[in-house]
Amino acid sequence: MGAGCSSGVCPSRKSDKLKNSKIIFVVGGPGSGKGTQCEKIVERYGFTHLSSGDLLRAEVSSGSERGKQLAAIMEKGELVPLDTILNMIKEAMIAKASTSKGFLIDGYPREVRQGEEFEKKIGAPCLLLYIDAKAETMLMRLIKRGETSGRSDDTAQTIKNRLELYYKATEPVIAYYQGRGIVRKINAEGSVDEVFSQVANAIESLQ
Numbered sequence: 215m216g217a218g219c220s221s222g223v224c225p226s227r228k229s230d231k232l233k234n235s236k237i238i239f240v241v242g243g244p245g246s247g248k249g250t251q252c253e254k255i256v257e258r259y260g261f262t263h264l265s266s267g268d269l270l271r272a273e274v275s276s277g278s279e280r281g282k283q284l285a286a287i288m289e290k291g292e293l294v295p296l297d298t299i300l301n302m303i304k305e306a307m308i309a310k311a312s313t314s315k316g317f318l319i320d321g322y323p324r325e326v327r328q329g330e331e332f333e334k335k336i337g338a339p340c341l342l343l344y345i346d347a348k349a350e351t352m353l354m355r356l357i358k359r360g361e362t363s364g365r366s367d368d369t370a371q372t373i374k375n376r377l378e379l380y381y382k383a384t385e386p387v388i389a390y391y392q393g394r395g396i397v398r399k400i401n402a403e404g405s406v407d408e409v410f411s412q413v414a415n416a417i418e419s420l421q
């Protein structure tokens with residue numbers, strides 16, 4: 215049990231509707247397996263999975279003007295503006311707050327400032343799942359995913375940019391939360407089930 219989430223209730227909520235929500239950040243490089251593990255967590259534990267990338271892709275699919283601007287950023291493998299993604303996550307959380315057993319925030323924070331702003335506007339995470347795979351493993355998985363995903367960012371050049379940005383901007387997020395004792399590092403090199411057995415141990419340490 216990490217600081218700030220004893221008995222499943224986190225302190226100092228910034229939104230009344232979310233004040234009793236359990237929040238788990240799922241952080242790892244592109245292609246490390248965040249989405250895959252989140253699906254398995256939902257299946258077994260019934261948490262609410264919110265993927266920042268999925269929220270953004272839904273906006274792009276809507277064909278809105280904002281979606282067009284986001285698509286141009288994502289195609290290059292860059293980060294969209296912090297306020298945009300944070301507001302989308304907050305709205306999605308509020309919509310599910312009354313029925314959710316807890317939230318898996320997948321793909322956020324991608325930089326330390328995103329974590330700070332999330333805590334100011336929403337609340338503190340009680341666990342950070344750090345999905346750790348080698349760069350070569352992530353690259354191979356993304357190239358393979360690109361054969362069928364239809365994602366404009368699963369292309370060789372954009373994958374390279376995303377990996378570089380991950381090491382530069384997102385890895386510091388892990389060090390930032392390590393100081394609070396809420397980081398659980400998951401070795402994501404094995405099979406989906408091998409990875410999930412570690413993930414399940416981390417989730418159960420919270421119950």
Ligand SMILES: Nc1ncnc2c1ncn2[C@@H]1O[C@H](COP(=O)(O)OP(=O)(O)O)[C@@H](O)[C@H]1O
Nearest residue numbers: 244245246247248249250355359404405406409
């Ligand atoms: N443990 C694993 N072993 C092999 N392939 C995996 C594993 N976890 C995920 N994958 C595959 O790797 C790709 C990236 O996984 P995904 O869950 O989309 O990662 P992320 O959300 O971190 O980008 C997907 O095609 C997925 O099926």
Ligand SMILES: Nc1ncnc2c1ncn2[C@H]1C[C@H](O)[C@@H](COP(=O)(O)OP(=O)(O)O)O1
Nearest residue numbers: 244245266267291292293294299321322324
């Ligand atoms: N928290 C965030 N801040 C800014 N941009 C984000 C973001 N989460 C996602 N994006 C944008 C930039 C990413 O390259 C793109 C795809 O994200 P994703 O679906 O989470 O990728 P993946 O699951 O492969 O790691 O969406």
Ligand SMILES: [Mg+2]
Nearest residue numbers: 248249265267
């Ligand atoms: Mg994903």
